[in-house]
Amino acid sequence: MIVDLRSDTVTKPTPAMHAAMMHAEVGDDVFGEDPSVTKLEGKCASLLGMDSAVFCPSGTMTNQIGIKILTTPYDEVICYKGAHIYKYEGGGLAGNSLVSVRLLNGDRGRISVDEIEPNINNTQDAHQPITSVVALENTVVREAGSFYTLDQIKKISQFARSKGLRMHLDGARLFNALTETKDKAEEYGKYFDTISICLSKGLGAPVGSVLVCKKEFESKARRMRKALGGGMRQAGFLAAAGIYALDNHIGRLKEDHARAAELGKALSKISWIRSVMPVDTNIVIFSVADSITPEQVLSKLAEQQIKAIKFGDKEIRLVTHLDFDDSMLEKTLAEFKKLSL
Numbered sequence: 297m298i299v300d301l302r303s304d305t306v307t308k309p310t311p312a313m314h315a316a317m318m319h320a321e322v323g324d325d326v327f328g329e330d331p332s333v334t335k336l337e338g339k340c341a342s343l344l345g346m347d348s349a350v351f352c353p354s355g356t357m358t359n360q361i362g363i364k365i366l367t368t369p370y371d372e373v374i375c376y377k378g379a380h381i382y383k384y385e386g387g388g389l390a391g392n393s394l395v396s397v398r399l400l401n402g403d404r405g406r407i408s409v410d411e412i413e414p415n416i417n418n419t420q421d422a423h424q425p426i427t428s429v430v431a432l433e434n435t436v437v438r439e440a441g442s443f444y445t446l447d448q449i450k451k452i453s454q455f456a457r458s459k460g461l462r463m464h465l466d467g468a469r470l471f472n473a474l475t476e477t478k479d480k481a482e483e484y485g486k487y488f489d490t491i492s493i494c495l496s497k498g499l500g501a502p503v504g505s506v507l508v509c510k511k512e513f514e515s516k517a518r519r520m521r522k523a524l525g526g527g528m529r530q531a532g533f534l535a536a537a538g539i540y541a542l543d544n545h546i547g548r549l550k551e552d553h554a555r556a557a558e559l560g561k562a563l564s565k566i567s568w569i570r571s572v573m574p575v576d577t578n579i580v581i582f583s584v585a586d587s588i589t590p591e592q593v594l595s596k597l598a599e600q601q602i603k604a605i606k607f608g609d610k611e612i613r614l615v616t617h618l619d620f621d622d623s624m625l626e627k628t629l630a631e632f633k634k635l636s637l
C-alpha cells in the first residue's frame with residue numbers, strides 16, 4: 297500500500313467521476329461551444345453568488361489572470377508574505393502583471409484591516425506604487441490550512457473598497473474553509489471581484505480551476521486566458537469531472553479534516569517532532585528536532601511507502617485527501633510511532 301500525503305492534488309478520478317468524464321458532452325470551448333464547460337462555469341458562478349466564471353487549466357493560471365485583470369502595470373498588490381500567488385507561482389505576478397507586492401505578516405496567514413491600512417500607499421506621491429488590490433488566500437496553505445471566516449472577510453472587503461481597492465481571493469481550498477466555518481458559499485461573491493477555486497485539490501478532479509468574477513471582468517479574463525495559452529478545446533471531459541466533484545465531493549471534506557486532526561494529535565506526542573502547527577483543515581505541518589533533518593524523516597517514511605514533502609528548513613507537510621482512507625491513516629500512524637531517529 298502506497299500512502300501519498302504530499303498534496304491533495306495526487307488523487308485519481310473515482311470510477312463514478314471517470315464515467316461522468318467519459319460521457320461528457322463536448323465541443324470546442326474556444327468557440328464557446330462546449331456545453332460541459334459552460335455548465336461548469338454557470339454552476340461555479342451561481343455557487344459563489346457571482347456573475348461569471350472562466351474554466352482554466354490550473355489554479356496558478358486563475359490567480360494570475362485574476363491579478364492581471366484587476367491591476368495596471370506598476371501597481372502594488374497587498375497579501376500575506378507566504379501567499380501562494382507570491383511564493384509559489386514562479387514569479388508570475390512580476391512577469392504577467394508587472395506589479396510589486398506588499399507582504400504582510402498576518403496571523404497564521406490571515407491579514408487584517410489593522411495591518412492593511414498602514415500599507416496602502418499614498419497615490420499623490422509619485423515615489424510610491426499605486427496600491428490596487430488586496431489578495432486573500434482561504435485556506436492558507438503555508439499556515440497548515442488556517443482559514444478566514446466570512447465575517448473577517450467582510451470587514452477587510454468593506455474597508456478595502458472604501459479605499460478604492462479591489463479584492464481577489466485565492467480560494468484553492470475555499471470549500472475546506474467553508475466546511476469548518478459553515479459560512480454560505482454564495483455570500484462570497486459580494487466581497488470579491490475575482491475568486492479562484494481549484495477542482496483538482498480536495499475536490500478530487502484530475503485537472504482544472506475556475507476563475508469566478510464579476511461580469512465586467514469576464515471578457516478580459518477570457519482574453520488573458522487565451523494569451524497565457526489556457527484556451528482549451530474539448531475541455532468538457534475535464535469540466536465534467538469538475539461538475540461531478542462539486543456535486544459529490546464537497547460534503548466529504550470533513551473526513552479529510554478529521555484524519556488530518558488525528559495525524560496532528562498523534563504527531564504532537566512523538567519525541568523527535570519539535571512542534572506541530574494547529575491543524576484546522578486538511579494540512580498538517582510539523583517541524584523536526586534540531587538534531588535531525590526533514591530529509592532523514594522523509595527517506596525513512598519512503599522506505600515504508602509513505603510519501604510526504606519538505607516544507608521549509610525544518611518542516612514536513614502532510615495533506616489528507618480523497619485517496620487517503622482509514623486503513624492508510626492506521627498505517628501512517630503506526631509507521632510514525634515505529635520510526636526511530
Ligand SMILES: *Cc1c(COP(=O)(O)O)cnc(C)c1O
Pocket residue numbers: 353354355356357359380381433435436437466468469494496497505
Ligand atoms: C495549489 C494551489 C494553487 C494553484 O495551484 P495549481 O497547481 O497551479 O493548480 C493556488 N493557491 C493555493 C493556495 C494552492 O494551494
